[in-house]
Amino acid sequence: MSVAAAEEHGQHxxxxxxxxxQDMDQQNESYVVGMWTFLVTEIMFFGALxxxxxxxxxxxPDVFLEAHHHLxxxxxxxxxxxxxxxxxxxxxxxxxxQMKNRQRQMLxxxxxxxxxxCFLIIKGFxxxxxxxxxxxxxPYFEYKIEEPKGAEARRAPAKIESAAxxxxxxxxxxxxxxxxxxxEYASRAQLxxxxxxxxxxLHAFHVIIGILVMxxxxxxxxxxxxxxxxxxxxxxxxxxWHFVDIVWIFLFPLFYLIPGS
Amino acid sequence: xxxxxxxxxxIPLRAGDEKPNYLNWSYAVKDWLLTIDHKRIAVLYLIxxxxxxxxxxxxxxxxxxxxxxxxxxxxxSEVYNKMFTMHGVLMVFFFLVPSIPATLGNFLIPLxxxxxxxxxxxxxxxxxxxxxxxxxxxxxAMVMGGVDTGxxxxxxxxxxxxxGNVSLTLVGIFIAGFSSIATGINFIVTIHKMRAPGMTxxxxxxxxxxxxxxxxxxxxxxxxxxxxxxxxxxxxxxxLGIFNPALGGDxxxxxxxxxxxxxxxxxxxxxxxxxIISEIIACFxxxxxxxxxxxxFSSIAIGVFGFLVWGHxxxxxxxxxxxxxxxxxxxxxxxxxxxxxxxxxxATMYKGQVWLTAPMLYALGFIGLFTVGGLTGLYLASLAMDxxxxxxxxxxxxxxxxxxxxxxxxxxxxxxxxxPKITGRMYPxxxxxxxxxxxxxxxxxxxxxxxxxGYLGMPRRYHYYPxxxxxxxxxxxxxxxxxxxxxxxxxxxxxxSLKYGxxxxxxxxxxxxxxxxxxSPPPMENFHEIPVVTWEAYAYDDETEHGAQEDRKDMPxxxxxxxQEAGRDNEEGNSEAHAA
Amino acid sequence: MEHELTHSDAxxxxxxxxxxxxxxxxxxxxxxxxxxxxxxxxxxxxxGLNNLVAMTIAVIKAVLVVLFxxxxxxxxRLTWMWAAIGFIWLIFLFGTLGDYVTRNWIxxxxx
Numbered sequence: 001m002s003v004a005a006a007e008e009h010g011q012h013x014x015x016x017x018x019x020x021x022q023d024m025d026q027q028n029e030s031y032v033v034g035m036w037t038f039l040v041t042e043i044m045f046f047g048a049l050x051x052x053x054x055x056x057x058x059x060x061p062d063v064f065l066e067a068h069h070h071l072x073x074x075x076x077x078x079x080x081x082x083x084x085x086x087x088x089x090x091x092x093x094x095x096x097x098q099m100k101n102r103q104r105q106m107l108x109x110x111x112x113x114x115x116x117x118c119f120l121i122i123k124g125f126x127x128x129x130x131x132x133x134x135x136x137x138x139p140y141f142e143y144k145i146e147e148p149k150g151a152e153a154r155r156a157p158a159k160i161e162s163a164a165x166x167x168x169x170x171x172x173x174x175x176x177x178x179x180x181x182x183x184e185y186a187s188r189a190q191l192x193x194x195x196x197x198x199x200x201x202l203h204a205f206h207v208i209i210g211i212l213v214m215x216x217x218x219x220x221x222x223x224x225x226x227x228x229x230x231x232x233x234x235x236x237x238x239x240x241w242h243f244v245d246i247v248w249i250f251l252f253p254l255f256y257l258i259p260g261s
Numbered sequence: 262x263x264x265x266x267x268x269x270x271x272i273p274l275r276a277g278d279e280k281p282n283y284l285n286w287s288y289a290v291k292d293w294l295l296t297i298d299h300k301r302i303a304v305l306y307l308i309x310x311x312x313x314x315x316x317x318x319x320x321x322x323x324x325x326x327x328x329x330x331x332x333x334x335x336x337x338s339e340v341y342n343k344m345f346t347m348h349g350v351l352m353v354f355f356f357l358v359p360s361i362p363a364t365l366g367n368f369l370i371p372l373x374x375x376x377x378x379x380x381x382x383x384x385x386x387x388x389x390x391x392x393x394x395x396x397x398x399x400x401x402a403m404v405m406g407g408v409d410t411g412x413x414x415x416x417x418x419x420x421x422x423x424x425g426n427v428s429l430t431l432v433g434i435f436i437a438g439f440s441s442i443a444t445g446i447n448f449i450v451t452i453h454k455m456r457a458p459g460m461t462x463x464x465x466x467x468x469x470x471x472x473x474x475x476x477x478x479x480x481x482x483x484x485x486x487x488x489x490x491x492x493x494x495x496x497x498x499x500x501l502g503i504f505n506p507a508l509g510g511d512x513x514x515x516x517x518x519x520x521x522x523x524x525x526x527x528x529x530x531x532x533x534x535x536x537i538i539s540e541i542i543a544c545f546x547x548x549x550x551x552x553x554x555x556x557x558f559s560s561i562a563i564g565v566f567g568f569l570v571w572g573h574x575x576x577x578x579x580x581x582x583x584x585x586x587x588x589x590x591x592x593x594x595x596x597x598x599x600x601x602x603x604x605x606x607x608a609t610m611y612k613g614q615v616w617l618t619a620p621m622l623y624a625l626g627f628i629g630l631f632t633v634g635g636l637t638g639l640y641l642a643s644l645a646m647d648x649x650x651x652x653x654x655x656x657x658x659x660x661x662x663x664x665x666x667x668x669x670x671x672x673x674x675x676x677x678x679x680x681p682k683i684t685g686r687m688y689p690x691x692x693x694x695x696x697x698x699x700x701x702x703x704x705x706x707x708x709x710x711x712x713x714x715g716y717l718g719m720p721r722r723y724h725y726y727p728x729x730x731x732x733x734x735x736x737x738x739x740x741x742x743x744x745x746x747x748x749x750x751x752x753x754x755x756x757x758s759l760k761y762g763x764x765x766x767x768x769x770x771x772x773x774x775x776x777x778x779x780x781s782p783p784p785m786e787n788f789h790e791i792p793v794v795t796w797e798a799y800a801y802d803d804e805t806e807h808g809a810q811e812d813r814k815d816m817p818x819x820x821x822x823x824x825q826e827a828g829r830d831n832e833e834g835n836s837e838a839h840a841a
Numbered sequence: 842m843e844h845e846l847t848h849s850d851a852x853x854x855x856x857x858x859x860x861x862x863x864x865x866x867x868x869x870x871x872x873x874x875x876x877x878x879x880x881x882x883x884x885x886x887x888x889g890l891n892n893l894v895a896m897t898i899a900v901i902k903a904v905l906v907v908l909f910x911x912x913x914x915x916x917x918r919l920t921w922m923w924a925a926i927g928f929i930w931l932i933f934l935f936g937t938l939g940d941y942v943t944r945n946w947i948x949x950x951x952x
Contacts, residue, residue, distance in 0.1 A: 518937075
């Protein structure tokens, strides 16, 4: 390619070609690689939380097993289906963007947005339960062990006083069952719920961002904004949305499906 | 030209009848604050970063004044803690990390690879705004009472006990972190996708390789520290106690996650500087850089190995002994690629025509000081030695040798080297040499005594100390004032040169890199036509006999024009020949 | 010519369009695997094996999403590299586990 050829390129270019690029191929791949680089930062972002989860679950397997019974599996399961389906509809939206079918593109975007709201609503009910059960870490945290399970519970040398003091110093309250076993459970269960809220909270935050992005695209399509003739914005939103899906693919078994021993 | 955001190329010339360039096409504030031109954003960054450097420097001076007396007469203990935290936070997160990439990197990467702009110009502007917002939040926190945790924010002190404005500071750092992520993503995509025709990977200047490695570290490391600091904020505000020992959480996990970024962050600071040094040494030795591919790959190696050594910050804080052994060994390994660079720079100068300009003086200073900083790092990487030296002034001296003697000298050297390109004006050479000399002397006077006082047992972060250490502290404080003069002089003559400096011409150094082939200051689109690259960035050897130093007085780079002509003629043949 | 004088690292920059059929098939697999992971969690295989199964299924699902929904399968080498690098670096980050595993090992006197 010579200089002359490079200039020739400039004469019949796509209206979506930005000034810093030479041709659409270069621009498209730049977007894809840029988006992936961004997703790499997201992977590391969530990765640190997954690391914390792994370490604490390794340290307190029984507590995690016990505490996870307070999460509702069917709600998590339904949410998994909802998110997986929304990923499919997002992929279809991208497909119709590539095919330049505006109507279908809007339809599938709308379905995806609907599913995302669906996810958030179910999540909201789950969180509401947690608030009502006082499972939110902090001064109002309460933890009831219905039936002591697992090795640590049986060992149970009931250091009630010291542990209760720890709890009070944190401002939290522990409700002991009749035989009052291992109040450390309560503080460690707080750790479990801290992780639960941190990770699902961050994930839900990403879902909200996703809704905003897809909503913006939807309205741009509706008002026939010239940028929407170009499929790349939808494709980028799709990549982001699939990433959000992947995070949930890991969160679901880790929080809702802890196997008993 | 398709984009409406760029100005039309036919702009009525102003009175000075200079050619239109990125500086003079518009003087409106709006055209600066909403610019998407990487060169203007670099200048915006230069201004904000210099401001942060000034504030961080003031905090440093307060610390040094306080330490002249063993009884601490100027500041209370609380204020002293806030002072060194402010110094650390501003210098690390708001000066050193963005310093070179966001200013010189931003300005030069598209010029060096022959692109019109970075791949994502708007993201670039967003990055500056995020930096500014983050910086303002951190400054607000400091003005409203300060933070006393130290720049490392170790839990549980930062998360449970500290009463300072920890949350606001952390949110500020979090936002600034996203600014550097934006820069990193931009550089990676730009270097992959925007290279001019013929600009193969092995024709790239080493500055680009260094920035590529830096960007990879930024992209992979920053999110980890961002979420870690966010968890501290969440713990303070919402009681989600992930690092809280009262809940069975592990504060050492915070340290792991913090240093997983913050150790590689040292390489974010030093790698771009190494890139600058490679450019300066090759240019002013008039020689092809010795062992190009070794220097290039050592940048990548530093980027990768830099991620495997974070545990050496935790030898005495409760990390498992066996892990410490592994981290110690890996820390020794990471010294190898750094040493390769030092040897190759030295070998480049061997039998070269060394031209002792101010940037070259900075570069020579860098090599010496960085070597001292790196070698003392090996002391600290040895487990037994570290038990004695950890948390003393020896550590303080070590990392200041790397970050101030290394990164900051490199930054200043680079600013001098490319100042004619950025502004179109020469700085006063005599003053610059003087400033370089003063900085070097002041630096050594400041930090060499700290090695000794640290070795004798002076702990860091204390302002009361036994009287026998006073003499070392006085020496160090005296050095700090010399250093301040060394930094002050360039500030004055750089501003002076904007108006009174000699006109530079496109290529005052007779350098070969692509950025010198366009006019100074560069036009809005960087190059009037997309260059076709047929030569390496360091093909100085062909020129040595012709005495390229005389280029300095040529106005519109004759030799470069000739070279481009020649390049176009036998483009086919050359590109075959140079293909790596 | 050894080096193409173009801007791209990639040899074939034409954009690939995945057909909807592929999406539907992948979706079915994802739902199937999800059912499998729920089912497996109720079968006691011993704690370690259960975790291994759950995580393996999750990884398979993630790979399916990355390859097909995110179109990395038809992406350029550069896309492959950046899609992989995050997951590789996660391994480095999880090196932290080494500390926790070895903390209770026999300690040396005087450490």
